[in-house]
Amino acid sequence: MKYCSQCRADIVVAIPPGDNRERYTCSACDFIFYENPRIIAGSIPVFGDQILLCKRSIEPRSGYWTLPAGFMENGETTQQGAWRETLEESLAKVEIGNLFSVCNVPRINQVHMFYLAQMTSHVFGPTTESSEVALFAEQDIPWNNIAFATVKQTLKHFLTDRKHNQFQLHHLEF
Ligand SMILES: [Zn+2]
Numbered sequence: 001m002k003y004c005s006q007c008r009a010d011i012v013v014a015i016p017p018g019d020n021r022e023r024y025t026c027s028a029c030d031f032i033f034y035e036n037p038r039i040i041a042g043s044i045p046v047f048g049d050q051i052l053l054c055k056r057s058i059e060p061r062s063g064y065w066t067l068p069a070g071f072m073e074n075g076e077t078t079q080q081g082a083w084r085e086t087l088e089e090s091l092a093k094v095e096i097g098n099l100f101s102v103c104n105v106p107r108i109n110q111v112h113m114f115y116l117a118q119m120t121s122h123v124f125g126p127t128t129e130s131s132e133v134a135l136f137a138e139q140d141i142p143w144n145n146i147a148f149a150t151v152k153q154t155l156k157h158f159l160t161d162r163k164h165n166q167f168q169l170h171h172l173e174f
Contacts, residue, residue, distance in 0.1 A: 006031045037109045041081030042069020043117035044158055045094050045124075050137055051155070052119065054089050054130035056147055064147035067114060067154065068092070068130075082115045090133045092124040101157060101170040103150035112150040116167060149174050 001011055001024055009028030016023055016032050024033040044067055045052035053065045070085040072078065079096045086094050097116035104111055124133045136142075138159055146152045153172055161167045 001033060004029060004031055005033075035109075037106075037111055039072045039078065039081075040069050040110055040112045041072050041078045041085060041115075042067050042112065043082045043086045043094055043096060043115045044100060044154065045086055045090065045092050045117045045119050047119040047122060047135055050135035051141070051158075052090055052092055052124060052133065052135055053141070054127075055132035055134075056129065057126075057131035058129050061147035063131075064145050065142050066147040067151050069112065069114065069151075078113050079115060082113070082117070086117065089127055089129045090124045091127060092133070093120050094118060095120055098167065099169055100167060101150075101154040101172055103154065103172045103174060105150065105174045107174070112148075112154075114150075114154045 003009065004011055004026035007026060007029045009026055011024050011033065012027045013022050014025045015021065016025060025031070054068050055065050056062050068086040068089040070089065072081040076084065083094060083096050086092055094117035097118065099113060100116050101114045102111065126133055141155065143152070146155070150172070157170045
């Protein structure tokens with residue numbers, strides 16, 4: 001970001017009056033461009049006892065498997081974001097259930113939220129973001145090729161909770 005989107009003047013880094021952090025600030029109109037964490041919403045789509053995973057065809061982590069998830073859009077709820085991302089990345093339609101994991105990743109200013117989800121049909125398939133989409137039984141999950149630590153931990157907690165037949169909300173930090 002170099003020029004102010006409000007008035008086209010140069011942007012400088014400064015601590016605004018009353019603030020305690022450096023911000024990108026317009027040198028002319030004093031508009032402050034706040035940068036805040038972003039939310040990634042996703043789901044754990046299940047069909048029977050199998051879990052739907054997507055093989056990423058885009059960076060980062062292209063070629064690795066992930067749960068369907070992505071950046072929330074303005075104007076939607078986290079549940080709606082999780083539902084939309086699941087459809088966009090896997091073509092699967094799901095019923096979104098309870099929130100299952102909240103993964104804080106302050107190092108990259110992200111929060112990943114995964115919802116329990118039941119697939120409403122056996123329909124799924126590759127998309128522009130996923131070269132492959134497949135259902136996995138527990139013993140077939142490609143643990144060494146999971147794209148993100150947040151996904152791996154969420155899957156591990158999911159499988160443990162499922163064994164005990166009791167799903168809890170997990171607050172995780174990375
Ligand atoms: Zn300006």
